[in-house]
Amino acid sequence: MNHFKITWTVEKNEAPVLLRDYLKTKQISKAALTDIKFQGGALFVNKEEVTVRKVLNSGDEVIVCFPPESKSESMEAEDISINIVYEDEHFLVVNKPAGMPTIPSYYQPKGSLAAAVLFYYQEKGIPGTFHAVNRLDKDTSGIVLIAKHRFAHSLMSKKQINKSIKRGYIAFVHGKVERLNGTIDSPIGRNPDSIIERMVREDGQQAITHYEKIDYLRDRDFSVVRLTLETGRTHQIRVHMASIGHPLLGDDLYGGSYDFINRQALHSERTIFTHPFTDDQIKLEVSCPKDMKDLW
Structure with a gap:
């Protein structure tokens, strides 16, 4: 069975060191090591299988084979094309169309991005299941970052917590936004009268949205704004823009x-993050889909 593997070469300034301590510096947790030991993974040094008590020397090749992953029973692969923006052995970035849910739900069990990605994995022989680093509402288009394995997802989740993944959006909102730029810092929580709707409320979770007005179409009385998020609350942009009197078209x-x-009229147009395995800065951008372009 295929496994996701990660390979490192021990540097001179890192040795000598126990394999357990070396892997800790690579952010492999005790829980991950337990999974590797008991769920079908393996650790190799210079192609020899070892335990975490192995002493590493400069120049040693360390290979971590993660346990095989299987897709959730609730998810089925479907032959749906996907628009790939970026791909490597750890990540897949897709430009999701409006109308496609990120994951299946009771109300829309078919046609999800998860199902499309699972089919792509199946066709390409990629082991693993669907790990979305970010999710978009069904009717929001744009960039969705997907980890190909659990460890990559864990590293990116940490980046999300420390706000080092930057995401940018473009939206069309009703009315003329008077200020050229601004920040909305208003907590968001559930609307007690709805199972879907969110609202600004004092006891909600902190939510911060920065916006910049880039155009105003006088004849149709709507503004075009670019937005960046410091937090990722459900419906954050939609709730925040409505709260200042400019709901989305x-x-x-x-x-x-x-x-x-x-x-x-909301599109996730760009993302910037430091790749956790290569330290490269990844900058990705996708233009608005046709329905938004036609309005602008």
Whole structure:
């Protein structure tokens, strides 16, 4: 069975060191080592299988084979094409179209991005299941970052917590946004009268959105804004823009209308992150889909 493998070469300034301590510097947790030991993974030094008590010397090759992963029973692969923006052995970045849920749900069990990615993995012989680093609402288009294995997902989750993954959006909102730029720092929580809707409320979770006005279309009375998030709350942009009197076009849940577009006019257009395995800075950008371009 295929495994995800990661290889390192021990540097002179790192040796001598116990394998257990060396792997700790690579952010492999005790829980991950337990999984490797008992769930079918393995550790190799210079192609010889070893335990975490192995002493490493300069120049040693360390290979970590992670346990095989299987897809969730609730997810089925479906032959749906995906628009790949970036791919390597650890990550897949996809430009998700509007109308496609990120994961299947009770209300829409078919046609999800997860199902499409699982089919792609199946066709390419890629072991693993669907690990979304970020999710987009069904009717929001744009960049979704997906980890190909659990360890990559764990490292990116830590980056999300320390706010080192930057995500940028473009939105069309009702009315003329007067300020050229601003910050909305308002906590968001559930609306007690709805199982879906969120709202600004004092006892909610901290949510911070920065926005910049880049255009105003006087004839249709809507503004084009770029947004960056410091936090990633459910419906954050939609709730925050509505809270300052500028709901998104097509977002009837938060006061927008379908006069110009039949879904919320929100697109995840860019992401920037430092690759956790190569330390390269990855910058990705995708332009607005046709329905938004046609309005602008």
